[in-house]
Amino acid sequence: MITVEKVHTESQKKEFLEFPARLYQHDDHYIRPLNQDIESIFSPEKNKFHKNGECERFLFKNAQHETVGKVAVFINKTYQQQQPTGGIGFFDCINDQDTANFIFDHCKNWLQQRGMEAMDGPINFGERDKFWGLVIEGFIEPLYGMNYNFPYYKDLFENYGFKIYFEQLCFSRPIFAEVSRLFTLMHAKHSKNPNLSAKPMTKNNLKKFAEDFTEIYNKAWAAHGEGKCMHDSKVLKMFKTMKPIINEHISWFVYENEKPIAMWMNLPDTNQWFKYLNGKFGIWEKLKFLWIRQFKKNEKMVGLVFGVVPEWQKKGLEGYMIWEGTQHLRKHTDFKVTEMQWIGDFNPKMIKIAENLDTTVTRKLATYRYLFDRNKKFEKHPIL
Known part of the structure; x- marks a missing residue:
């Protein structure tokens, strides 16, 4: 049985930060984000998107009261889409599909209660320049402000029914x-x-x-x-x-x-x-x-x-x-090395410039979308 805790106490905020550190403790490629960078996103005083949006974060505990997952779910009114679309981010989970499904269902219900028709993730409650996307190729040390995750996260998302809304390509070359x-x-x-x-x-x-x-x-x-x-x-x-x-x-x-x-x-x-x-x-x-x-x-x-x-x-x-x-x-x-922050696959002009630099794709991230109406046609991000 999984229980849900809304994060509001100091101990819960600390657990939100510490759970991924424990989860990735044996992964040499993991670099822990600065606590202050994460906490500032959830601070109405520091993140302007709280003025026109709504955000909550949750911990998920098993029967032994051990954390097995966490997530933030939010509505960002400046995030304009064809249908009302909410977001989820800062998702971490043990390698268990049932646990992930429980978390995704919780997010879906939260967003539906607020009039949303779809959810994108993992994304940030803010701009696209930080903590945006799921790593699907190139599980190497993340750049500053970049998400990192285990390879099994891809299966957790896709088995639930998420589809790739757009891929995020990172190009690199030796100086x-x-x-x-x-x-x-x-x-x-x-x-x-x-x-x-x-x-x-x-x-x-x-x-x-x-x-x-x-x-x-x-x-x-x-x-x-x-x-x-x-x-x-x-x-x-x-x-x-x-x-x-x-x-x-x-x-x-x-x-x-x-x-x-x-x-x-x-x-x-x-x-x-x-x-x-x-x-x-x-x-x-x-x-x-x-x-x-x-x-x-x-x-x-x-x-x-x-x-x-x-x-x-x-x-x-x-x-x-x-x-x-x-x-x-x-x-x-x-x-000795330069790596370009991600370029969306919807931006062929910038991809061409990157390719002309004789770069190679060193990692791919994906922004996933889940439509609540499962009969509705799924459409990828439009090409610029």
């Missing part, structure tokens, strides 16, 4: 591997244009780069499907948050007569440091983090955002920017 000849040719071509310049992002001018990022992002991405505009103030706040880990050699902007037209944003993979902190980030852990960051080389960087304004697309500008940045970071950093 010192040969760059596509097409990119070097485009670099040679655009280098002759005196109106073009490529500049690395610097910490002492975050306001300018936040404005440039916003301009490029809104032109390149806002018109896509479920995309939305960003604002200078939000981007600047994000940049200030990232400032302690920004590496000034690995994020690049391209300008035409000082007007921003392209960007290639990267950060060090902080999980290469955080994996030694066991999910904690108090005063002692912060001091330990500073020591680790100083003396332990981080050899992996993460591609966050890539964008070219519409009037410069299909002109090879990305080759100019990437080769310009790559030549520089090879000389000034210790990075």
